[in-house]
Amino acid sequence: MEHIIREAREADKGPIVGIFNHFVRTSFAAYPDREVGLDFFDSLKSMAQGLPFLVVEVGPRVVGFGLMSRYHHSAAFHHTGVLTYFILPEYTRLGLGSALLGRLIHEAKARDMTVLLANVSSRNEQSLSFHRKHGFAECGRFKGIGAKFGERFDVVWMQKSL
Numbered sequence: 001m002e003h004i005i006r007e008a009r010e011a012d013k014g015p016i017v018g019i020f021n022h023f024v025r026t027s028f029a030a031y032p033d034r035e036v037g038l039d040f041f042d043s044l045k046s047m048a049q050g051l052p053f054l055v056v057e058v059g060p061r062v063v064g065f066g067l068m069s070r071y072h073h074s075a076a077f078h079h080t081g082v083l084t085y086f087i088l089p090e091y092t093r094l095g096l097g098s099a100l101l102g103r104l105i106h107e108a109k110a111r112d113m114t115v116l117l118a119n120v121s122s123r124n125e126q127s128l129s130f131h132r133k134h135g136f137a138e139c140g141r142f143k144g145i146g147a148k149f150g151e152r153f154d155v156v157w158m159q160k161s162l
Contacts, residue, residue, distance in 0.1 A: 001094045004057045005103050008065060012055050013041040015062035019086050028123035029086065033148050047084070052107040056087065056096050063091040066100045068108060071117060080115045081108050092126070101134055105162065114162050121146060122154035136160045 008016065017040050023030035045053060047069040056064035066085030071077045083104055087097050108116055118136060120127045136158035146153040 001058060001091075001096060003063075003096055003099065005054055005100060006057065008045075008053045008055045008067075012062055012065070013038055016041055016044070016055065016065045019062070019065060019088055022088065023086055028121035028146075028148055028153055029127060031121070031146060031148070044084075051081065051111070052104060054100065054103060056091075056100055058091065058096070063088045064096060064100060066104055068104055068116075079113050080117060081111075081113045082117045082119075084118075097130060098134065105160075109162055116160045116162065118158045120156045120158060122156050123151065128156060128158075131158045131160075134160070 017036060017038055020030055020040065021035040024032050024035050044065075044067055048067045049070065051068040051070070053067040054065060055062045056066075064085065064087035066083065068081045068083055071080040071082050081104075083101070085097065085100055085104070087100070105116065116136075117139075118131055120131065122128075122141070137160075138156055139159040140157040142155045142157075144152045145155055
């Protein structure tokens with residue numbers, strides 16, 4: 001599918017928050033139990049701290065976003081990044097998530113990162129499968145620490161060496 005992956009900008013605030021809130025309302029993919037406000041965009045920018053914060057556009061529509069953040073502020077961990085990404089359901093299984101992940105991996109390597117991490121709800125089998133397909137392996141699990149929609153879930157940490 002034809003698409004563009006580019007740096008997020010202020011004009012993307014509404015679409016990015018809208019995408020995230022879709023997952024807040026409908027799934028275990030986003031952890032909050034209530035929709036977030038537009039200030040969430042600024043939180044994402046802050047998380048990225050100068051690392052890539054990207055959007056996926058199909059035509060004129062932003063259909064997904066992703067970002068990389070540092071695992072820890074200490075220099076001892078500057079080779080490790082944490083990935084976060086969301087693609088609207090009607091645009092999944094079209095290669096957009098793989099393209100976005102590929103771009104984030106490229107950006108990580110350009111910054112001499114050697115390890116990427118992602119944390120995923122145990123109730124988000126689609127994301128767990130996506131990560132396994134792209135070479136991530138489970139490296140840790142916090143059992144029963146999350147609760148949403150009246151159900152408990154684990155937080156699964158996945159790791160990929162570059």
